[in-house]
Amino acid sequence: MSSKFQVRKxxxxxxxxxxxxxxxxxxNCKVPVVLFDLPAKEGPKNGIVTKAVDGLKKLKPAPLGDSADAAMIQQANYEEHLEVLKxxxxIIEAIAERMDWKLDLYTKIAPFVAPHAIVASNxxxxxxxxxxxxxPEEIKPRFCGIHFFNPPRYMALVELINTPTTQPEILDQLEAFVTTSLGKSVVRAHDTPNFVANRVGIAGMMATMIEAEKFGLSVDVVDDLTGKKLGRASSGTFRTADVVGLDTMAHVVKTMQDNLKDDPFYSTYxxxxxxxxxIQKGALGQKTGAGFYKKVGKDIQRLDFATGEYVAGGKKADEIVARMLKKQPADRLKLLRESSNPQAQFLWAILRDxxxxAAVHLDTVADTAREIDFxxxxxxxxxxxxFELWQAAGWKQVAEWIAADIADGKALSSAPLPAWVxxxxxxxxxxxxxxxxxWSAAEGEFKPRSELPVYERQAFGESLLGTGAADPLKSGTELFKNDEVRVWTRxxxxxxxxxxxKLHLISPAVTEGLLKAVEIAEGQYQGLVIWSPDDVFSAGANLESLMPVFMKMGSKGIAPEEKKLQDMMLRLRYASVPVVAAMRGLALGGGAELAVHCARRVAHVESYVGLVEVGVGLIPGGGGLTYIARRAAEMAAAGNAGADILTFLKDxxxxxxxxxxxxxAHEARKNGFLLESDIIVxxxxxxxxxxxxxxxxMAEAGYRAPHKALFPVxxxxGIATIKGQVANMRDGGFVSAHDYHLAAAIADVVCGGEVEAGSLVTEEYLMALERKHFCALLDNPKTQERIMGMLQTGKPVRN
Incomplete structure (x- = not known):
């Protein structure tokens, strides 16, 4: 078999x-796919699949990056289309969790499986x-388990599970495909009940429910304690169960009850x-409208365990316990364990559990401790x-505390800690x-991370505490550094x-750092990449950093700062080396403007891009509107002769x-922030x-910066047409007077101001218009209300 596993469909x-x-x-990842189900009993044979595909457009959170892509899913049924499998x-099988149904389906599809195809069960x-x-014998070596976590678009985890007959290179090929092409993070699991994540995670949820009852805590307090404050998913424990579905959770628990009779923690299942x-009442959580919680109007009520009725929810953790959770791991666990507060005792108990x-089961459920933590x-x-938290809090000390609790009968199981601890x-x-x-408990040694070639593509992959992984912001050769930018090379x-x-907001220090980076790159390097190692590209301009200047000099003092920002954008655009924006997470306002002025964008598929300045009563002032005007002119020129710029401007x-x-990222491409030539990763x-x-x-291909050119507006x-449409919206009560005022300013810039249609302008000319309106808006009391509201509450004010 060749080492490159081609996935065409x-x-x-x-x-x-x-x-x-x-x-x-x-x-979403542009992989061609065909979705099968049973033939419908009446109507078109693909009815079941058609209904499922239509359902995808309505689901929240949205499974599709662009809902129009639902049309890309090819629809099929087992009666007419088995030939397509060839x-x-x-082939990923994802039917209901019934062994007999799955086996029946495998028998049906076996004759149509291509001789090289991988077959996997989700x-x-x-x-x-x-x-x-x-x-059949010839498919067994190419069969394995592939377990996506729900919802598959957003959850990073995919577990791959081998059987005694799975060929090792099959899993290697699948791991490479799932990582690079689908953007997932892979954990190899043994074929034990519920694999790794659900085995450890659901056991943890069961333990939490047992301890919550023991300490007499209500579901809302438990969720507040076991959510963000504990460094876990914000939905906590009971809310997570509601989201997953109580029937699904019970199903996972039943697998444990049926197959783990010898487990020392069996009683907790x-x-x-x-x-x-x-479940008996049909209250299965979010999908049925009630579970541990119930939405009544705008209020979320919680189940009262004592009465079985729903009562007002929203109770939070005690302040003293919340403060303990802010401490470093060693102090945090010591305080929780020694406190007499029932909430603190509960938290120590679930962490100890x-x-x-994890220690008792490490030798059977996973190859090493790494798989459990990831x-x-x-x-x-x-x-x-x-394991990471235990290690961070002091391995030996925590082990002694756990052993003492087991000896005192406080733990959920009397099983001693394994000797290797x-x-x-x-x-x-x-x-x-x-x-x-x-550590691999089964093999009694420390095992290094996977050496598969796919991981050479991850310069700074996610790492675990204690592994001594390189910190990207301390790696490579540093070429320049100020308070808010590090310029370096690998x-x-x-x-x-x-x-x-913070949030990679663009301040004068960031502008200075980026200008320095261009200068260095042009000096003796082949290109410049703007990249930061977390989930934000840049959330916009730092308004707060300009407050002192504004207080002292008003908008007159802001104009030169605004010009520096715009000049920096143009400096990136016309740099003699290619500048590439590596975008991930938020690219808002100034962050989006920074990206569009680079020569190329390489965006993570989960990128959230937009010009959001009107939320603070401003208009984009870092060249964003200039970009919109220039792109409209370019698109009109590329279209047919006499194409109207206004047509392209409207979007x-x-x-x-x-x-x-x-x-x-796919929607950002539709909205014009990414071009066809940009890459989505x-x-x-x-x-x-x-x-x-x-x-x-790009450098190897002989990159040249674009020519500075005049373009028509x-x-x-154009302004009159756009303002007329917005005025109708204002008069119909759809937008406020201030929103109309902002829209008029935006129209003035993107149409090039009071000039004849078709007049030729420069980017600098349009940027001057941006600056004029931006500064005038800063003096507007309604805009100031919006800015102060945003700085104080972080939420937009609609005035």
Whole structure:
């Protein structure tokens, strides 16, 4: 078999919630997909699949990056289209969790599976080995488990599970495809009940429910304690159960009840009485409108365990406990354990239970401690997995506390901690994660991370505490640094500029740092990449940093600062080396303007891009409107002779005037912030690699900056047309008077001011118009209200 596994088409079998959303995610990543289900009993044969695909457009959070892409999912049924399978390189089965149904389907499709195709089951808990036994001998080596976490677009985790007959290179090929093409983070799991994440995560949720009852805490308080404050997903415990679906949770628990009779924690897998009662009533959580919580009008009520009725919710953790949780790990655990507050005792108990459980089961559920910690991070949204937190808090001390609790009968199981916890290499290293690797309890050694070539693309992949991974902001060769920008290089060829300010807001210091980066790159390098190692490209201009100047000199003092920002944008655009924006997460306002002035954009698929200035009563002032005007002229010129610029302007105008934010890179391309030539990258940790190689490739191809050129604008007739349409909206009560005022200012800039239609202008001319309106708005009391509101509450004021 060749080392490059080509995936030209994927078949997904089963158009249920999971199957349809996996198909949607494949389409997001531009992988051709065909979605199968049973033939409908009446009407068109593909009816079941058609309904599922239509459903994708309505789901929240949206499974599709661009809802129009639903049309890209090819629809099929098992009666008419099995031949299509012959052209698929990967077949993912995602039908209901029933062994007999799955085996029946495998028998049906076996004759149509291509001789090289990988077949994988997306089951959350059934034995992959048992499933493989029905397959013909020639398919067995190419069969494995692939478990996507829900919702597949947003959850990073995919578990890959082998069987005794799976060929090792099959999993390697699948891991590379799932990582680079689908942007997922892979954990290899053993074929044990519920694999890694659900085994450890659901056991943790069960333990939390048991301890909550023991300490007499209500569901809202437990969720406040076990959410963000604890460094876990914001939905906490009971709310997460509601979102997942109580029936789904009970299903995962039942797998444990049926298959783990010898587990020392077996007693904790009993379905809690309250869970059983809710399921019997059909209160399955969010999808049925009631579970542990119930939405009544605008209020969220909680279930009262004592009465079984819903009562007012919203109670929070005690302030004293919240303060303990802000401390460093060692102090945090000590305070929780020694406190007499029932909430603190509860928290110590669930943390102790999670450490105890992970240690006892490490030798059977996972290859090393790394898989457990990453599975909890990627599958359950925890900032740290159980081993990481334990190690951070002091391995030996915490082990002694756990052992004492087991001896006192306080733990959920009487099973002692395994010997490797307290003696030998782990005890000597002070934990399970070391620079050499992570601890494998089954093999009794520290094992290094995967050496697969796909991980060479992740310059700074996610790392675990204790592994001594490189800090990107301390790596490479530093070329320049100020308070808010670090300019550095990894390879001696491409310069990297990393904005280090909070939310990467653009202040005068950032402008200075980026100008310096261009100068250095032009001096002796081949390109410049703007990249920072977290989930924000830049959330806009830093208004607060300009406050002192504004207080002293008013808008007159802001104009020169605004010009410096605009000049920096043009400096990037006309640099003699290619400048590449490596975008991820938020690129708002000034962040979007920074990106559009680069020669090329390489964007992570989850990029949220938009010009949002009207939210603070301003208009884009860093060249964003100039860009919209120039792009409209370019598109009209590329269209047919005599194409009207106004036609192309309308979309750009609306995007800015309504502060519309694209909620994926694909939508940003539709909104004009990304061009066809820009690259969308599925895996966030491959962004830097792709951006650097893109800059190098452009340089190798003999990059020249664009010529400074004059371009036509829509002029005063364009302004009149746009203002007329916005006035109708104002008079109909759809927009406020101040919003109309802002829209008129935006129209004035994008149409080039009071000139004849078709007049030729420069970027500098339009930027001067931007500045004029921007500064005039700063003096407007309604704008000042919006800015102060945003700085104080972080929410837009609609005045």
């Amino acid at each position: 994927v078949a997904v079998l089963g158009a249920g919630v999971m199957g349809a959303q996996i198909a949607a995610h494949l389409v 052209g698929c390189d990967l 089951t959350s808990g059934l034995s992959i080995t048992k499933l493989s036994e029905v397959l 009993a379905t809690p009485k309250v869970l059983g009662e809710l 999670s450490f105890h459980y 599975a909890m991070r990627w599958g359950f949204g925890s900032q740290q997995g159980p 307290t003696e030998g290499p782990v005890a000597e290293a002070g934990g399970v994660h070391t620079p050499e690797g992570s 390879d001696g060829k491409v310069v990297i500029a990393s904005i280090t300010a 750009g105008f609306l995007t800015a005037a309504t502060a519309k934010v694209a909620t994926s 599925p895996h966030k940790d491959e962004l830097l690699h792709v951006a650097t190689t893109t800059a190098l490739g 829509a002029g005063r007739s």
